[in-house]
Amino acid sequence: MKTLTGLLALILITAFHMAPASHEGNLSFNSAGVDLPKILAPTFRKDTLLISKFGAVADGLTLNTSAINKAIEQCNRRGGGVVVIPRGLWLTGPISLKSNVNLHLAEGALVQFTDQRTAYPLVNTSWEGEDAVRNQAPISGTDLDNIAITGKGILDGAGDAWRMVKKIKLTDDQWKKLVASGGVVNDKKDLWYPSEQSFKGATMTAVKSGQPMAYYEGIKDFLRPNMLSLTRCKRILLEGVTFQNSPAWCLHPLLCEHITLRNVTVKNPWYAQNGDGLDLESCRNGLVEACTFDVGDDGICIKSGRDEQGRKRGVPTENIIVRNCRVYHAHGGFVIGSEMSGGVKNLYVSNCQFMGTDVGLRFKTARGRGGIVENIYVDGIDMTNIAGEAILFDMYYAAKDPVPQQGESTPGENNELPIIPAQPLSEATPQFRSFQIRNVTCKGAETGIMVRGLPEMAVKAILIENVVLQSRKGFVCIEAENIRLKNVTLLSPAKTLMQIQNSRNITLDNIHYADNTNLLMHISGDRSNGIKLLNTNTSHAKKTAETSAGVPANALRMN
Template structure:
């Protein structure tokens, strides 16, 4: 191996060399470039900043950042204390360092955040300016042991179903307005008006900020928005209470997140922890997420706009991370129209997330998600699926609310086009789950199956076992499906399935159920089926010879 090659190039080459049904992953890590800063330090107190929690320090901190940038770079120091500020823009070669005990508190005055052109959920949009942002910056960092608070409670709507009775009463009594249905609280009339427009399809019809003057409160910003930046370092800091997504690098290269804590209330609408979008060469290591939506999420634009941009998220290493409450522990999509590829997730723990590994997309997205490798993940107390591949994502919470159904819908085939998404070439190894509704759900589309998935050396305790719909070339090796529902494994219109060395409870009534006239070549190998009262059940439309046990 030539030593002159960067390690991330070697890693990407090895990843791309794997066959469709991938083999175990060699321990090759991508090398991500990190910024280096001059020793010069500017203390914001030198420019008049006051840590009394009342003084607005926007001007003083902005002056410090701009002066540091003009001087060729260095560190802007936020000392211990409570520093109130409006939105800040980071500049090249500047390290914003928060000392231990520093709290950078963004103002809850929504009028302090002007309307700007940016993106929202993978599309060009007008939103309020992010509390922290940078565009086309080179070598930037946010470091230290302090806390950055985005004042998200001043922006977010809250669903009644996500609060206790007392919490809901207090929220309503605090001000704001409740919608006509009485099921959602909004912080202002503008926020409610914007939500009403969005529900009717009238939102985001223009990229002229003046068109949103009467709904600006609805246009919640992400806490940290980085666009087309290179060599980004975020380390040690706590990011919390974001108006929408917490961390959003977009079209960035060489991104390092290490030792971060990212927190949002569990009821936080769109309260994602990290959304890495159309970024190249990234490292997320030793971070903790406890948020209201997806925890660690990879994206690449939405629908036609994302396909036109055509920039995948690629060469990503996620390691040694912990995710507590979140809709998904590790997530790809659903905005993945530019593609996601060459991803390694290893040594992570997900506790109490709605879904463990969550890969989601939908018709209209297009894009290809491929060469995804997962190794050594432990999962506990999952309300939905431990492992989910879903090409029929419907933009709903992954766990149904009281009275809602989560049954799989009947899906009719549609013509193939550039808007047809693809999931292929996934390897998932060494997974342990204690407690989930469903161990594995694989759901493709009739016109485009989920394909080339290998799951091996897994112990999954759940209510339901494996549900596989519209999939092909799926391999389970040495997988324990410790479930109490029947059947343990069910297939619908799936083909070229290999089930090798499967373990299941001794009290199982039905081991395998197959439905659909397009199911074919489903093989059970090296598995003792005698413990099940019934080994196989075939639907009336299933062709003869579909199933074999060797």
């Protein structure tokens, strides 16, 4: 097989016949003796209340905030049950959930949250992992037990009334129409804001915490809410509903337990700033199953607080199952971080598809975060058209789009990777360790696998097994330790397939690649050592390995 395309076809056919017919059994999780977490589901009385009985009108004009909240409150006082939103267009302000209430959207129900920002009062809440004052979320609940949002209806968060928009995200015609609609454009003429308040907030160096409420009133429009905000709640069910057009993050459970998302659809415009789909923050015991995400930032995201506040809270996100989900446009398909300062552990991800995301499996953090991410199991991921990395471990997250704009450079573009100076270890040093990633395919990515640790804290103990990746660049490994690639196919036209810098105990076992690869491996850095190339046919490469000056003479062993 002499061509890259031909080799890809052969490998994909082989992989198809070797793969199990279904990932329903969580693949290797059960066979490895892993005890999956048990998630408690809510239960509700059959008592049913219609919001129309409380004066709600489905004309798209009447503001039904009071009627919907009265129905929820009365249902709660009676011991719980189901509050039904029938078919129709229901305009409303913020909805407050109550314990023991299932808010059920009938098929054909469209709940449109008002675009009048004055309808959302400022409240004490959180923003990107830290305490903050923001506008009240369209849907919220605090210290609740036994709650649900179910049905086949749609909840629309009126996000266009809140979000700033980058010119580069739109066509020229779209940008002209947006500017003509009102709002404010910055001096560079490349960012649009919905109001003067929004623009004022964006131009501040930082929004300070702990200020009098009058301080926040002056930039109220800038303080976008998340669409669904649940804090310290237990036994949560979101099922069947579509959540769309969020002002910021869409679904944000914080410090919650026993969470089930099933057959939920989350949609945000692809240009939506901070338009995450799901952010589970410092939560435990959760199931995300058969859900679909098409959003403007990360799709399925795991967090646990930011920097000092996250470490002080010290509550990891743990015991989470994600399976049978689809992610379309998003910055990352399945993501951990970057706000992971309270730690993350015991996650089980299986049978998911990522199509057109910027990154597939995205694990990101930065100096200053602290926190330990460990015991992450991924099995059965299929990806197409990934703009950046198919699999990414990055400890230099810089809070910008993961795909470089034209003219920017990315690590791995040449053999001599930049050397980053070490910093002293502290509680603010983050850690990634103990990941198992199996049975992954990707057709089309910029980079197949990238691992980028810190010189003072390597990415450690990563197994990547039974993987087929077609990408422009193959494998880039910087500041890593105890990394094992086994039965991995890297189909790349890059002149150098694998680049390893200052990494130790790297095992490359049964690596497949395209014929006529120029250089199989380049090793650099005086701390690179213990690199093994096993069970790999090196005859397809013009040259097997090169080392830069300073690499120990016995750093690489082959057999």
